[in-house]
Amino acid sequence: MDVAVLGATGDVGRQICTQLVERQVLPPTSRLQLVGRPGGSSGRAVHGLRTDLVDAYDEHAPLLDVALDPDDVVADVVVVAAGRTPPPTSDGVPASRAELAADNAAVFRAYADALAAHGSGSEVVVVVSNPVELGVAILAERLGRHRVIGMGAWLDTLRFRRELAVSLGVRRHRVGGFVGGQHGEDAVPLWSTVRISGLDVDERERAVARLRGGRTLATFPAEVADAKAQLMAVASRDIAAAFALIDTWPPDLRVVARPWMTHQSGAKTATGTASATIDLVETILDGREIVVAGQVALAGEARVGGAPVDGVLGVPVVVGPEGWTRVLLDPLPPDEDARLAQAAAAIAAGTAPWTSGTPATTSPATPSPVTTSPPTTTPATTTPATTDGAAR
Numbered sequence: 546m547d548v549a550v551l552g553a554t555g556d557v558g559r560q561i562c563t564q565l566v567e568r569q570v571l572p573p574t575s576r577l578q579l580v581g582r583p584g585g586s587s588g589r590a591v592h593g594l595r596t597d598l599v600d601a602y603d604e605h606a607p608l609l610d611v612a613l614d615p616d617d618v619v620a621d622v623v624v625v626a627a628g629r630t631p632p633p634t635s636d637g638v639p640a641s642r643a644e645l646a647a648d649n650a651a652v653f654r655a656y657a658d659a660l661a662a663h664g665s666g667s668e669v670v671v672v673v674s675n676p677v678e679l680g681v682a683i684l685a686e687r688l689g690r691h692r693v694i695g696m697g698a699w700l701d702t703l704r705f706r707r708e709l710a711v712s713l714g715v716r717r718h719r720v721g722g723f724v725g726g727q728h729g730e731d732a733v734p735l736w737s738t739v740r741i742s743g744l745d746v747d748e749r750e751r752a753v754a755r756l757r758g759g760r761t762l763a764t765f766p767a768e769v770a771d772a773k774a775q776l777m778a779v780a781s782r783d784i785a786a787a788f789a790l791i792d793t794w795p796p797d798l799r800v801v802a803r804p805w806m807t808h809q810s811g812a813k814t815a816t817g818t819a820s821a822t823i824d825l826v827e828t829i830l831d832g833r834e835i836v837v838a839g840q841v842a843l844a845g846e847a848r849v850g851g852a853p854v855d856g857v858l859g860v861p862v863v864v865g866p867e868g869w870t871r872v873l874l875d876p877l878p879p880d881e882d883a884r885l886a887q888a889a890a891a892i893a894a895g896t897a898p899w900t901s902g903t904p905a906t907t908s909p910a911t912p913s914p915v916t917t918s919p920p921t922t923t924p925a926t927t928t929p930a931t932t933d934g935a936a937r
């Protein structure tokens with residue numbers, strides 16, 4: 546099985562390539578294609594990256610290949626990490642999502658068209674670049690909905706589990722639960738999906754109620770806005786104090802605030818992003834099926850706000866070697882349902898200018914009907930993930 550990483554020389558792309566090789570996700574007989582951009586600095590640096598990886602990992606490295614033309618991308622799994630990233634801003638207000646979308650829509654389209662024309666017709670695409678939802682919408686339109694999954698919701702999910710685990714004083718692998726919605730500040734912590742191994746239902750409900758402290762998601766957007774304002778004020782004097790302040794907040798708020806502060810600090814979130822990406826790549830390559838959260842192009846497989854979703858949304862899904870197959874979303878409590886509906890509306894508004902609004906329905910994966918089974922499967926991952934803001 547082969548993997549291609551678009552934007553291989555970027556901060557995130559390079560981490561993905563390094564971790565793929567270092568963690569021996571790919572055997573020496575597989576191929577890792579490092580994809581750069583002709584004419585750009587990455588067109589030169591990608592050759593250097595190849596040499597550096599061989600230098601470090603020659604004993605177990607897969608075959609390392611360089612591609613500069615989107616038409617030459619060939620792999621079973623294609624990771625999209627190419628494109629612009631929004632820089633931190635002095636006032637904490639993220640660069641316009643529309644501007645980022647305009648730039649990165651062109652990147653998404655170029656690779657979507659090339660894969661549609663020259664790909665195998667069965668590659669699975671993992672979208673990392675932001676806006677993740679736009680990448681999923683554009684690639685799904687051309688390649689088929691089930692072959693495209695955005696990893697932002699999985700990264701948010703790993704962060705949620707970590708924050709819950711910290712508050713509970715347990716290891717992350719003992720905590721289940723998902724984050725859906727839009728990657729970044731419109732992430733929706735799905736508290737009703739939280740599971741804690743070793744606790745029965747009553748114990749879990751008491752633990753969750755304690756962690757939530759009587760709050761619901763109805764106040765979450767206002768809490769996030771207030772958190773950012775507080776962090777900007779504190780961080781301008783003392784960045785360590787800003788991170789310490791985050792530690793005093795509830796776990797769901799920390800899920801959004803901590804990566805936002807990380808980005809504002811000038812550090813990028815490349816390591817955690819790469820690690821979460823590799824979870825998905827590993828699953829797809831393994832032939833296993835696991836439940837993850839991901840941004841996917843829905844055609845009515847989930848209902849929020851009383852209506853079926855026709856468009857991209859982060860939801861728990863079953864992912865396997867042919868992409869995602871099913872949505873696993875039980876009926877939600879009103880606050881989670883309302884926030885997911887708001888996120889779906891925000892995503893629809895953000896993607897509409899760049900898409901035809903009709904994701905391709907063809908797919909090699911067999912779409913299954915909506916399932917009502919509870920999302921109890923927890924992938925056996927202990928991978929740390931730390932990172933977002935507008936979306937990081």
Ligand SMILES: NC(=O)c1ccc[n+]([C@@H]2O[C@H](COP(=O)([O-])OP(=O)(O)OC[C@H]3O[C@@H](n4cnc5c(N)ncnc54)[C@H](O)[C@@H]3O)[C@@H](O)[C@H]2O)c1
Nearest residue numbers: 552554555556557582587627628629630673674675818937
């Ligand atoms: N989904 C997530 O959780 C998450 C987390 C962190 C970063 N990101 C996103 O990942 C993307 C990459 O981030 P980064 O920090 O590595 O950025 P970076 O600037 O370090 O690297 C960007 C890479 O994209 C390539 N690139 C830029 N424009 C291109 C074009 N027109 N065609 C082909 N390649 C092009 C560059 O050559 C470079 O290799 C950004 O969109 C960022 O917002 C997503």
